[in-house]
Amino acid sequence: MAIEKEKLLDMYRTMVRIRIFEEKIAEDFAAGKIPGFVHLSAGQEANPTGVCANLRIDDIITSTHRGHGHVIAKAGNQYSLAPMVAELYGRKTGVNKGKAGSQHLSDMDIGVLVAEGIQGTALTLAAGAALTAKLRGTDQVVVSFIGDGTLNTGRFHEGMNMASAWKLPLICYCENNVWAESTNIYDVTNLTNITDRAVAFNIPGVSVDGNDVLAVYKVAAEAVARARKGEGPTFIEGKTCRRFGHFQGDTHLYRSQEEKDECMKRDPIPRFRKRLIEMKVLTEKEADKIQQEVQEEMDKAVKFALESPFPDPEEVLTDVYA
Amino acid sequence: MKEITYQKAINEAIDEEMKRDPSIFIIGEDIGKHWGGSLGELAGLFDKYGAERVRETPISETAILGGAIGAAATGMRPIAYLYFDDFLGVCGDELINQLQMKYMYGGKTKLPLTITAYIGAGLSAAHQHSKCLFGWLMNISGLKIVAPATAYDAKGLLKSAIREDNPVIFLEHKVLLLSRSTSQIPNEEYTIPLGKADIKRGGSEVTVVAIALMVHRALAAADKLQEKGISIEVIDPRTLVPLDKQAIIDSVKKTGRLVIMDEEPKTGSAAGEIAAIVAEEAFDFLDAPIKRVCAPDTPIPFSPVLEKFWMPDEEDLIKAINEIM
Numbered sequence: 001m002a003i004e005k006e007k008l009l010d011m012y013r014t015m016v017r018i019r020i021f022e023e024k025i026a027e028d029f030a031a032g033k034i035p036g037f038v039h040l041s042a043g044q045e046a047n048p049t050g051v052c053a054n055l056r057i058d059d060i061i062t063s064t065h066r067g068h069g070h071v072i073a074k075a076g077n078q079y080s081l082a083p084m085v086a087e088l089y090g091r092k093t094g095v096n097k098g099k100a101g102s103q104h105l106s107d108m109d110i111g112v113l114v115a116e117g118i119q120g121t122a123l124t125l126a127a128g129a130a131l132t133a134k135l136r137g138t139d140q141v142v143v144s145f146i147g148d149g150t151l152n153t154g155r156f157h158e159g160m161n162m163a164s165a166w167k168l169p170l171i172c173y174c175e176n177n178v179w180a181e182s183t184n185i186y187d188v189t190n191l192t193n194i195t196d197r198a199v200a201f202n203i204p205g206v207s208v209d210g211n212d213v214l215a216v217y218k219v220a221a222e223a224v225a226r227a228r229k230g231e232g233p234t235f236i237e238g239k240t241c242r243r244f245g246h247f248q249g250d251t252h253l254y255r256s257q258e259e260k261d262e263c264m265k266r267d268p269i270p271r272f273r274k275r276l277i278e279m280k281v282l283t284e285k286e287a288d289k290i291q292q293e294v295q296e297e298m299d300k301a302v303k304f305a306l307e308s309p310f311p312d313p314e315e316v317l318t319d320v321y322a
Numbered sequence: 323m324k325e326i327t328y329q330k331a332i333n334e335a336i337d338e339e340m341k342r343d344p345s346i347f348i349i350g351e352d353i354g355k356h357w358g359g360s361l362g363e364l365a366g367l368f369d370k371y372g373a374e375r376v377r378e379t380p381i382s383e384t385a386i387l388g389g390a391i392g393a394a395a396t397g398m399r400p401i402a403y404l405y406f407d408d409f410l411g412v413c414g415d416e417l418i419n420q421l422q423m424k425y426m427y428g429g430k431t432k433l434p435l436t437i438t439a440y441i442g443a444g445l446s447a448a449h450q451h452s453k454c455l456f457g458w459l460m461n462i463s464g465l466k467i468v469a470p471a472t473a474y475d476a477k478g479l480l481k482s483a484i485r486e487d488n489p490v491i492f493l494e495h496k497v498l499l500l501s502r503s504t505s506q507i508p509n510e511e512y513t514i515p516l517g518k519a520d521i522k523r524g525g526s527e528v529t530v531v532a533i534a535l536m537v538h539r540a541l542a543a544a545d546k547l548q549e550k551g552i553s554i555e556v557i558d559p560r561t562l563v564p565l566d567k568q569a570i571i572d573s574v575k576k577t578g579r580l581v582i583m584d585e586e587p588k589t590g591s592a593a594g595e596i597a598a599i600v601a602e603e604a605f606d607f608l609d610a611p612i613k614r615v616c617a618p619d620t621p622i623p624f625s626p627v628l629e630k631f632w633m634p635d636e637e638d639l640i641k642a643i644n645e646i647m
Contacts, residue, residue: 060396096428108430113395114423121415124385128392128400135347135374135398155415158385165380319429320464322487 003217008281009290011053011213013077015045015269016294018069021081022244024298025068025088025102029248035090038102041069043211043243046268047175048073050216050238051143054224055111060129062122062144063115065103066175066242070145075110081301091308098311099319113142119150123159123172130168134230141227143171143220149180151194160233164201169227171220172235175210177242182254198235210238211268214275241266325504329363331473332438332494335480336364336401338511340371343399346484347375350386350403354378360405361440361499383412387437391420394435394489401484406451407439407493410459421489422464435489436480441469442495442535442585443617443633448624454585456533456592459491460562466490466516467562471498471537473505475560478514486516495535517564521573525555528643529573531596532556532583536634540583543636543643552647562592570596571604578609581642583634588616610646615639 022042029038041048044066052061052073063070071084087094088102095107106115113129116122126144133140150156151174163170176194178185185194198205204226208219216238223234241263245252252260276282326334340346348364354376358365368376379386383404390402404410410417423431443452459467468483468490470476476494483490522537523544532540537558544554555573559565574580580600584593593614600612615634623629 094428096426096430099428100426104426106427108395108427113392113431114420114427118415118419121384121388121420124388124416125392125395125420127385128389128394129396130392131389132393132396132398135393155384155388158382159388161380162382162385162389319425321466322424322432322434 003214005281007053008276010077011049011217012272012276012282013290013294014049014073015213015272016290017077017081017297018045018049018072019269020294020298021068021072024302026244026248028302034088034102036101036103037247037249038088039066039247040244041066041242043263043267044175044177044240045069046213046216046272047173047210047238047240048145050213051173051220053217054220055141055143057111059140060111060113060126060142062113062126063106064119064122064145064147065115065117066147067105067115068102071105071107071112071115074112075107079110081297082304085301086305086308089305089308090310091305092311093304093308097315119146120153120155122146123150123156124162126170127159127162127168130163130170131166133169134166139169139228141169141171141224143173146172146174147180148174148176148178148185148194149183150174151185151197152189160201160235163233164203167230167232169230170233171223171227172233173220174235174237175240176237177240179242179246179255181246195235195237201233201235203233203235205235205237207237207239210240211266211271213268213272323506324509326473326477326507327504328473328476328494328498328501329361331477331505331507332363332480333365333367335477335484337367337370339481339484340367340375345397345399346401347377347398348401348403349377349379349390351379351381351405353403359403361496363499383409384416387413387416388420390435391416391423391433394433395423395431399434399484401436401438404437404439407441407455408450408453410439410455417465418462421462425464432487433489434487436483436486437489437491439491439493440496440499441493442497443622443629444497444535446624446626446629447496449621452622454493454534456562456584456586457590457594460592460595464489465563467493468516468560469493469495469534469562470560471522471534471558474507475514475520475558477507478512479516479560481513482516485513490516493534497535514560516561517566519557519559519566519569521555521569522558523554523556525553525577527553527577528555528579528581528646529570529577530554530556530581530583530639531559531570533559533562533592534585536583536585539634539636540639543639546636546640547643552643554643565596567599567603570600574600574604575607578607579646580608581613581615581639581646583615583639585634586617587619588614589619591616613642613646615642
């Protein structure tokens, strides 16, 4: 499958944007500038990037606590990082007016329905959004990003059952980074291949290297095409790993040094950069330029956030009801 | 005018609204071709609107409510048929963490969603099919709560609930759903706004706020007390959220006495909330302590004798009123 040059460069920039965003947030969180807690997705960038490169702005995704990358990828590179950063800083100018924070960063204007702090329910909400598409006869597609920890919730089963029974345009994309908080998925399931779960719903289950953005893109393209044609849901596993702990401050001592080193080596960004240079889509110089541009964009976004006021306290009382 | 049962009122409200607005659909268990709702209140709707809009599901409460929320947030106007409100515990995350989507995401998302569920004891259905859960539900922010006592109210309020751009739970008392008694309703269309109490009986000496089935028991008690020369005003709040505080306070200002009759365990009940509001906002008008006539703080038993003891009745209310006269 040939992907046009512009799209490849766009995908590369998206991955760099997610990485720089996450690394800056890690730094500012450690410095005590960000309230609450944050769960970072550095290392997993290829998953939302490869999937969302197949989506339109009117398609819908659901996200998780580890969701910054989903929002950045779904929005596209023209969407400013500033309101996102401002949300994490709890400012009035945040995407969600300072009511969501890192864990619930979400924007229906760009098709991010929810970002869930409790796992499983997103699958049933996504099935509902896919039902809307079906009832209205649109060809919209819904992608529910989940982590491996969600696989054992009842709601995963209920959402997927509904989607398969009604042939809804839903893709469940599981970013399998192996660790559900501090618990290894293979210690708590009798599974070697998590895509075996798809058999229970009689739908395709595909496993892909979640650190290879082009592989993710290809698998997602097939699933999106199936969904658009009304052929029903697909379950995809992206095998990936996280560079940080479950939350910032987690020392992740439950992971061996060997595993962490391996994860650092599997970094999807240098890998894609090398590939694009080999494909002559990108030069080293251009890649450095993208890096620098994104860094500047992030610096500006942080400046915007820091200069933004906190919400008025009365904001507490708004938006309870329509 | 025409005579209509509580069950027929619900059927007509949904039918009229589905006819009016194609974005409305019902989703739930046993609502379609065989039963039309387990008490038959949705009879005929499947034949009229088909399987797409009267959408039968497996036993899967989280997918019913979660699916309805997802559909509502993306532009549909679903009615999630949750069967018995005791089943709401199965979908607790949806209730306490998802219905608040509008607030959580800074106002962008709208959730035009109605949840319907049966409530109440009186059928020996035991603990898992008999609760009201008013107080429990009132603690959930962002959720409006309707609990009609008559067919007239049921129809007008359900139509308003469906038209709301907010999540509303519409609670149908099983004893009323199975009752053959009727209300007069207009032949032409009408709606009743949420948040407006109804004075079911005017009186001057004691205000009784009663909810759902308890309205009928309060009216029966008021008849008996009338014979003894005690004048009771019976207020049916009809919606617990929003609550028509003003109607209750105005009545208390007139009578100086308040008794709340509520079919749920006393601790954490809607009755407690109403009592607290009056204590905070109309204390100076009270001539006697506020009384709550509720169920004991126990689960709900099966045996008719035990269940009868558990449910608040006319005698309990009369006893409470006598204590403050």
